[in-house]
Amino acid sequence: MSLPRVLVVGSNGLLGQKVAELFLRASASAVSCASIEAAPVRTLHSVQYLTLDVTSRKDVRRVVAQCEPEVIINCAAMTNVDACERERELAWKINVGGVEHLVEAAQRYRSKIVHISSDYVFDGTRGPYAEGDRPEPINYYGKTKLASENVLRTSALPWVVIRTMVLYGYAEAVRPSFPLWVIEQLTRGGTLKIVDDQLGNPTLVDDLAFGVMKTVELEKQGLYHIAGRDILSRYEFARIVARVFGFPSEGIVPVKTADIAQQATRPLRSGLVTLKAEVELGIRPATAEEGLLVLKSQLSRFARRSPDRGPSPGHRPGRPAAGGNS
Numbered sequence: 001m002s003l004p005r006v007l008v009v010g011s012n013g014l015l016g017q018k019v020a021e022l023f024l025r026a027s028a029s030a031v032s033c034a035s036i037e038a039a040p041v042r043t044l045h046s047v048q049y050l051t052l053d054v055t056s057r058k059d060v061r062r063v064v065a066q067c068e069p070e071v072i073i074n075c076a077a078m079t080n081v082d083a084c085e086r087e088r089e090l091a092w093k094i095n096v097g098g099v100e101h102l103v104e105a106a107q108r109y110r111s112k113i114v115h116i117s118s119d120y121v122f123d124g125t126r127g128p129y130a131e132g133d134r135p136e137p138i139n140y141y142g143k144t145k146l147a148s149e150n151v152l153r154t155s156a157l158p159w160v161v162i163r164t165m166v167l168y169g170y171a172e173a174v175r176p177s178f179p180l181w182v183i184e185q186l187t188r189g190g191t192l193k194i195v196d197d198q199l200g201n202p203t204l205v206d207d208l209a210f211g212v213m214k215t216v217e218l219e220k221q222g223l224y225h226i227a228g229r230d231i232l233s234r235y236e237f238a239r240i241v242a243r244v245f246g247f248p249s250e251g252i253v254p255v256k257t258a259d260i261a262q263q264a265t266r267p268l269r270s271g272l273v274t275l276k277a278e279v280e281l282g283i284r285p286a287t288a289e290e291g292l293l294v295l296k297s298q299l300s301r302f303a304r305r306s307p308d309r310g311p312s313p314g315h316r317p318g319r320p321a322a323g324g325n326s
């Protein structure tokens with residue numbers, strides 16, 4: 001089956017890189033990439049790269065007009081939950097205004113928009129959540145993600161919204177996702193305090209990218225939850241990371257969310273029900289251990305190519321992104 005012309009927005013991020021590579025391997029008729037940076041973090045053969053600031057209506061119009069995409073895949077977002085709480089105007093401009101600009105620019109070409117959302121649209125009191133459950137966000141990040149979904153719902157365009165959570169994996173020059181951050185901390189030694197009362201599905205980014213492609217390939221529309229098979233606390237996930245990567249887990253200490261300094265309120269009992277995506281898209285999300293073994297293999301291959309690099313290659317320093325991409 002021939003895939004359509006695709007524009008990947010936010011292509012320098014963890015998911016954006018995986019999506020662009022996957023569509024290229026699947027022989028989409030044309031793949032264009034766009035991100036706010038002046039250059040791509042990876043150069044892919046036959047893929048054009050365009051600099052794009054989604055908060056600029058003019059910028060978005062220019063890029064969409066240049067690519068004339070049949071499908072726009074929006075991986076761009078401000079996902080740092082605490083930063084969204086502090087910088088509300090910026091969070092709205094990126095997470096909601098950016099989608100409004102894409103919808104406006106896509107009208108001329110009737111482009112389908114595939115948009116990535118988050119479990120943070122729910123309050124985390126009675127998870128796991130299915131697609132039909134009522135959203136009730138309890139922090140500003142979640143409010144922006146729900147608003148972005150509603151922009152698409154009220155548009156006249158064909159659309160897909162994919163909610164995900166605790167996204168992890170390897171890609172060039174992105175902040176460390178949760179497992180890589182855990183590995184860095186365990187390498188340094190000492191005590192690592194991890195919350196044991198925030199529950200959710202750790203999601204391998206490769207699985208999510210595959211789900212994105214299947215919604216396009218199968219010409220699906222509507223709302224899907226795509227996340228990992230296991231529902232775990234962050235503490236349980238960190239202990240699996242330690243086991244898979246050969247670290248002792250004694251230094252990983254459980255703490256409660258209320259005992260750590262987080263500016264934004266977090267959903268606690270979260271998680272996503274993925275049955276609809278499994279049945280309609282034919283995907284089988286990895287368990288946490290399966291996903292971490294894939295990540296371990298990817299890091300090993302990178303280390304063989306670049307033996308002078310450390311265990312979390314190409315990643316910018318700092319804490320892992322929070323929210324839907326935490």
